[in-house]
Amino acid sequence: MNAPSKQPRHWSDPWFGNGRFKLNLVLLALSVLPAQPGRGAGPDCWLYCSRNLWVDKNIDDMEALFRRAANAGCTHALLADSKFAKLGDMDAHYFRNVERVKQFAAELHLEIVPALFPIGYSNDLLWHDPNLIEALPVRDALFVVQDGVARLQPDQAVRIKGGDFSDLKQWDWKDDIVQPDGGAALIRDPKGQNARVVQKLRLTPFRQYHFSVRVRTQDFHGTPEVKLLAGNRALNHNYLGVKPTQDWTTHHVVFNSLENTDANLYLGCWGGGTGSLWFDDAKLEEVGLLNLVRREGAPLSVHTTGGKELIEGRDFERVDDPHMGNRLWKGSYDIYHEPPIIKTSLPNGTRLRVSYYHAVTVYDDQAVMCPSEPKTVELLRDQAKRMHAAWGAKGYLMSHDEIRVWNWCDACQRRHLDAGALLADNVKTCIKILREFNPGGRIYVWSDMFDPQHNAHNDYYLVHGDLSGSWVGLDKEVTIVNWNFDKRSDSLKWFADLGNRQLIAGYYDAGPDQIRAWLESAKGVRGITGAMFTTWQNRYDDLERFAKVVSVFSPGT
Template sequence: MLLPAVALLAPTLEQRWLYLQTNLLPVASVDRAISILERAAKVGYNGVVLADSKIARLDNVPDGYTVNAKRFCDAARRLKIEVIPSVLGVGWADGMLSHDVNLIEAQPIRGVEYRFQGITARPVPTVKLVNGGLEEANGDKLVGWNLQDGPGVSSFREPSPKGGMAVRMESFVKGNEGGNCRLSQVIDVKPWHQYRMQAWMKTQDLDGSNEVRMMALDSNGKPLLSQDIAAQRTEDWRRVTVVFNSQANAKVRVYWGIWGGRGGKLWWDGLTVEDAGLLNVVRRPGAPLKAAGIGGPLREGVDFEPVSDPLLGKRPWDGEYTFDQDPPLLRRKTSGSIRDSDVVTVDAYHAVTTDQGKSAICPSEPATRRIEERELAEVSRVFGPDGLLLSLDELRVANWCGACAARKSTPGAIFAEEINNQVSMARKASPRARLCFWSDMFDPAHNAVDGYYLSNGTWSGSWKGLPKDALVLNWNHGGRAKSLPFFAGLGLKQVLAGYYDGNVEDIKTWLADAKAVKGVTGVMYTTWTDNYSNIEAFAKAAWGA
């Protein structure tokens, strides 16, 4: 196959890459991936960053996967395209967590009271939502709610098919110029307790479904949760669930509603907030469980049965976490010191996810290091990579569990050390591979900031862990005026991760701006919607292919 002399067209773009998300297990997916590479090679691409969730599970995939991976790599090298697998997705860690579901990053619960009735105990209730059944009202104005947007204008009570009353939301801008339609109230909570919010939800032709949320905010307006209930444009009644940790707060503002709604209808019914207790309790050395009664500390296995949540990280498959299951109960041993009606207090840690099930793995447990070492060894064996993307990006839960807290550090400092460890392991497993990193968690103009989502502390200083020969895949187009010179000032080379399912012509502006700094050596066609129809247009815009 005759390849174009692209280097003559764009001598400054050493890396002309594309980002490919796929699953190499089905033969049809491999066929499609190779056809994309063949198209890319014709216009001068010379590298592919391969993202496949199976990479974190290479020690547990069917034999056909390795055969298909070899076929993919052979095709890439025939086309003079380097293969750069994405590995160690510690912020998108479901694959890594499939090896040990207890390694998920976890928040603490402290002093949670359980009252025994017979041999079992449930949490002593600590929270009350007023009029969550939506039964009490003056016309369409609900009783007990501190905030209701547009009663009788954009929010209306109506009989629920489940019995009782529901609230219908529509004509959002009529009730709120921003298109917000919300129900909210301030509730009393106990600090460092886990709570679960639930409701029944229905939608019809809803424009703005991605902004339907259930939220909990502290007194400063900072979110205590970041889970997405994934509302669809039109769907029948579905029970939706989120959880939050109250942290140090005694009061929390909770919300159900839509932000920036543009059209259609949204219904709510059966709103609840309840004590979640030991839901998704995490059991590992850095997340100890302690219990005490009126006589002092209690012994697990002696005074009460061993505690676990059998559904932790198990639905729909290992490494995925759900929050709608029944929380585990405490069970006393009849031979122990706990008696009927006793109240015991429990300290423990519970799993936390964000978005639509996005999870982070704890960097401080030795077991995590062993999983990372195994993944890197398997990637070397299966792919023989030309490069590795150490995929620390959008890590939204950090530095809560006992293992991390014992370091008395910050997320930034912890992950600077974690990157050092990953680099050492990667160089050992694949000595010739170029090491690459997404930019965001090392960029103070992006996500390397204070209070990032549910991170406990600042991400400042995370960049200190980057090796001097790191290749940064910079996707901060909006903050490029600060981001580009920041990494250039660290002496690091950068690849501009462009396109992002927008206008392919934007890469021209970015490249023009990049001329003001040293070390921008390439570009990458990056799609998150599996859209490879524009790879030729991107190549033309970026290097004139």
């Protein structure tokens, strides 16, 4: 099972808290490749910076930050902005700010490396077409016509036993700390203990389910969760969004049963702290057409139970979900809303079998783009063209990162590729596009989806198939931005053996000791070009100390 994390790339390791370790200085004379023309002989020192470049104050702050970075010895800045996916809709003001950033970066001899191709966190590109989200299949769900409308009717009734929590014995098991409290389940001061109630569910494969529960908290320190576990796979990965103190509030979970006929439902928290948490009114239902995706590679199919195919626009009206991918703006998705219906003039009682594809997100609305639709490739090409016209950069970073939903829709499945081969094909396409618009330019990519010690393996989140072999799509000219701290020695060796240069993505809001450990592990590894100050909390107070640690490891020391 993949454990959720609000900071997927956040580093922590209690080993560093004991203060008793000593790290030798890393001599990079043997581990850093010869300097490229126009660059210093020492290791590169990067910083990561994510900003909305339309806001003038952000540009002012960036200039101050870049001056600090340059004075500290930084050589590169990895720059991200959600608007990089929407340059065709940006105004003159935005591009004036781009020019301003380019100007002061050039004055400071700080090379900007823009990030593009958000394969993994695709919401920004999905702004162009929310239906391009990778979608999960529902197969042959039963709908029955009544008064001109076909609505879902479950083949198999589903319900929660003891969902009103008046009798906790109706649940299959619970941790002792979970107690009844006035018709609700109460968890008080778990203080590191697991506190859960569990029930086994019977499901129909490849159906869409909606679970809801009311939650109340009082000064609760912990993360209330609802988990659907089928074997070693979690079927849901969204955060509930429960506040530390809140009155009774209904929270929603939507999941696809995939190939499973049963799953275990967990309510509670893992390793919570102090405070009180209540659950009540747990309900489960099968739903249909929720967050319905409409595109060629995600077809909607409606048949009578006798096998006759019905034609959309003739036998029933076109079906769309206007809320799909339009929660706050295009490319933002919600978990639950009232699903659309099928309007038809078919006689009452007509039974239909409906197959379709629906959107699914991970954690806080992370959406992944389908790699197989031609329009996806068109959008990637358009982004590369506009980005290079705006920045004219020497290099770009491809944002393939934590791809958690993959290879389910018909567009992907009819290619008959495993998940890793599908990713290899996509990254190869992206490399080709970049070389078309920026011949001879440098190309970088995050490490995790090409690292078998990290995320390039079987049973990764809601990926269909095995991600092994994804690295076949990389060539030796692509520089790997490696953030696999936990297995850094094996990971560094893996990419070095593939023949790729590597840039270490360090810090991760954990202090300078983290990069010292990275560089110690990098000793003797060929092709390490430097390290990047990587913060996801916009914390730059340790920037100078980080740069100093990196600078010590220059060749010849």
